[in-house]
Amino acid sequence: MWLLLAVIAVSLAAAVRFCLYKPLPAAIRQQWKLWLLDDIIKTVIRLARVMEWLGLGHHITASRNTSKRLEGTVKKLTAGPDAGYLAVSDVVFDGVPVRIYQPQTEGEGQLRRGLLYIHGGGWAYGSPRDGAYDQGSRKMSKELDMVVVSVDYRLYPESRFPTPYLDCLAAAKHFLSPEVLAEYGVDPQRVAVSGDSAGGNLSAAIAQEIAMDDSMSVKFSVQALIYPVLQALDFNTPSYQQNRDMVILNRSAMVQFWLQYLGADLSLKSHFFANQHSSNVAPDLMARLDWTTLLHPKHRNDYLPVRGKGPRRMERILDEVPGLLDVRAAPLLAEPEVLAKCPRAYIMTCEHDVLRDDGLMYARRLSDAGVAVKAENYLDGFHACFSLTMWPFAFDVGVRAFADYVRWLRDNL
Template sequence: MWLLSAVIAASLAVALRYCLYTPLPAAIRQQWKLLLLDDIIKTVIRLAHVMEWLGLGHHVKATRGYSKGLEGTLKKLTAEPGAGYLTVSDATFGGVPVRVCQPPMAGDSRLRRGLLYIHGGGWAYGSAKDGAYDQGSRKISKELHMVVVSVDYRLYPECCFPTPYMDCLTAAKHFLSPEVLAEYSVDPQRVAVSGDSAGGNLAAALAQQIAMDDNMSVKFSVQALIYPILQALDFNTPSYQQNRDMAILNRPVTVKFWLQYLGGDLSLKPHLLANRHSSSAAPELRARLDWTALLDPEFRKDYFPVHGEGHHRMEGILDEIPGLLDVRAAPLLAGPEVLAKCPRAYVMTCEYDVLRDDGLMYARRLGDAGVAVTLEHYRDGFHGCFSLTMWPFTFDVGLRAFAAYVRWLHDNL
């Protein structure tokens, strides 16, 4: 029933899209496929809101149910990467659920590389055990002969910050313990942390925390961040303005994700969109995400800062939502002394993504702090493309981005 209703609703959405078609930027290839995917996502979310209105549960949980059903259908039509080669098991690391993908040991019993991966989904969606994340972990494990641990941290609405961060930190410390690394035959000098979008946020925060923790005898060797979301003080950077209505992830949805994650009142969304919350932040903190200084001219283009000052609703907002200034939630706000201790980094950004400038600014600040950084920018990329490598939503830019990521890990870990 869920599949039939979703198909009917998606068909109506596609028909409406045809009548009201607005082309995407010309640089994006396979545009109709992207628009179709965007329509399906929006239709599923609308259906979930209807279910909530009918008293059938929270819309986020309903959306997960629709998505899980669709993914199950597609899974039956596609082979799992590494099937018959990898050992895939579910475990708990410090009480946190994880999925572990292991290749067979080499004949010479050499230690293997390790990767802690954190999925995206706006801190509300996604799972290490389903869909593109499970498929991606299997592919990485097989291609790099690597032990991949993917974290199933708790999500909104069941919880909010700092619980997801603490789940990931607990799993990371467990994995990095010498005993556990030895159990999985992982070389302690070759362990990476990585994630995409909200997972990139958590991965960056973990890289900072572990780097600063003198009690950790093993630390991450590298961090690989895929279009990470890194700050919530400026929702009018050039990329937020340029891509405000972009498919897959637009500007209003991003602000909603932040408010949900930080436990804020959703009625504050218009004020955050206007940057009315940021003027009372300390100048030192605002300088750490000053895109007029941190972005190259080609990305600044002809955009101007939006300060949004002088609104009574915003007095005390930073006290009401302290996570806005917490570096565990907003890693771009970390000081240079913290960044200097971080492991070398890979940062992937996409031109047509509201989060583009977060990644560009972080790469610049890491480099300024003396960290070796590889910046991979896709001029035809859009948010989510890294995970779009499986039928029926296979995108050329996704295949290229995933292959470049694997090559970097191969060469740098």
């Protein structure tokens, strides 16, 4: 029944889309497929909001459940035989559920690479068991002969900042302990932390914390951040302006995710659009995300900074929402001395993504602090493309980006 309703709703959405067709940027290929994916996502969210209106629970919880049903149907249609190459287990690291992928190959006793992976989803969606994340972890583990630990941290609406951060930090410290690394046959000199979108946010924050923690005898060797979200003070960077209405992730959705994560009043959304929430931030902090100096001219284009002066209510926003200035939530605000201790980095961004400039500015700040950085910006890329490598929503740019990511880890870890 649910599948039938979803199919009908998607068909109606596609019909409306056809009538109101607005082309995507010319650089993006396979546009019809991207439109269809966006229609499916939006339809699931609309159905979930109807369920919430009917008193059937929070719309995010309903969205998760509907997505699982749809994903289960796709999995039945595409399931293949288990090659037996990997041992996959669900365990708990210091109270935090994780899924572990271990290669089952000859040469036992030889130490392997290790990777702590943190999934995205706006701190509200996603799971290591989701199809894209599960398959991605399997491919990473197989292609790099690597032990992958995927963290199942708590999500909104059940949890807010700093709970997801603390979950991931606890899992990271547990994994990095010499005893646990030895148990899974991981080389303590070759352990990475990585994540996409909100997972990139958590990965960057944890990389900073571990780098500064003198009690940790083992630290991350590298960090690999996939279109990370790194700050909530400027929602009018050039990429936010350029891609404000982009499919998959637009500016409105990203502001909503931030407000939810930080426990802010959702009615403040319009003020955040106008940057009124950052009008009282100290200049030295704002300089750490000043895109007029941190971005290359080709990304600044002719865009102008937006410095909104908000109503009296917004003058207290930094006290009411302290997470706005907390580096555990906004890693781009970290001091240069902290960045200087961070591991070398791979930072992937997409030209047609509101988060592009967050990643580019972080790459610049890390580089200025003396950290070796490989920054890769995909001119035909869009948000979430890194996870879109499987039928029926495999995109050329996603396949290419995933291959480049694996290649960098092979050469640097």
